[in-house]
Amino acid sequence: MPQIEVRSADVAFSGTTARGYAAVFNQWTRIAGLYDERLDPACFDRTLIEDPDILALWNHSPDALLGRTTAGTLRLSTDSHGLQFELDLDPRSPYGALCLSALERGDAHGCSFGFGVVAQTWQDEDNWERPRRTLTDLILYEVTITPQPAYPTTTASLRSETAMDNAVAARRRISEREAAMRKRGLL
Known part of the structure; x- marks a missing residue:
């Protein structure tokens, strides 16, 4: 079994569904100050x-x-950008509530992932400051929402409602109010 490694990124959400990119392809990031790493688009x-x-x-x-x-x-x-996720959070669970709150407040907006390496390539040129690692084949074990992503280009947030969703909801509320007023004989 390959050794488990983890990497981080950004997160977004709306309601109770978080979504974003747990990993982004072809972006170099520094790992523990030792080497630069990127993800091949086929690694997952x-x-x-x-x-x-x-x-x-x-x-x-x-x-x-x-x-x-x-x-x-x-x-x-x-x-073409990376590994997308959509996650239904349960506000009744302590960690679901914590995650929802952290995303909503902006305290967490990154993601990470835990994986085992199946295939990789290394390059080390004299003119580079550090060796470079490209991950080409991984076994993915987990994605995580975190306040400290290793890959700064990852994202996580609550799914935002579109303007169309907001307009539909507003029309529904108006219709409900009008129906209630008709029922009372006010319209």
């Missing part, structure tokens, strides 16, 4: 094809479970 293909049970955690803590793929509360996909 194995995980997405094999569809194992991936956990969503708060700050890499296995005791702080937020969701999982087998329960359908965590959904993962990739696009």
Whole structure:
């Protein structure tokens, strides 16, 4: 079994669904001041094809479970930018409430991920300050929402409602009020 490593990024949310990029492709980041690392766009293909049970955690803590793929509360996909996630948070659970609050307040806006390396390449040129590692094939174990992402370009936030959603909700409230007024004979 490969050694488990973790990396971090940014997060967003709306209501109780968080979404963002747990990993971003082709962006160099410094790891522990020792080397620079980037993710190949195909590095998560194995995980997405094999569809194992991936956990969503708060700050890499296995005791702080937020969701999982087998329960359908965590959904993962990739696009040309990176590894996208959508996570249904439960405000009734202590860590779900903590995560919702941290995202809403902006105290946490990054993500990370825990993985095992299957394949990688290293480059070390004399004119580079540090060696460079490209991760080409990974086994993904978890994604995490964290206040301290290693990859600063990752994102997490609460899903924002669109202007259309807001307009539909406003029309629904007006219709409900009008119906209540008709019922009372005021319209």
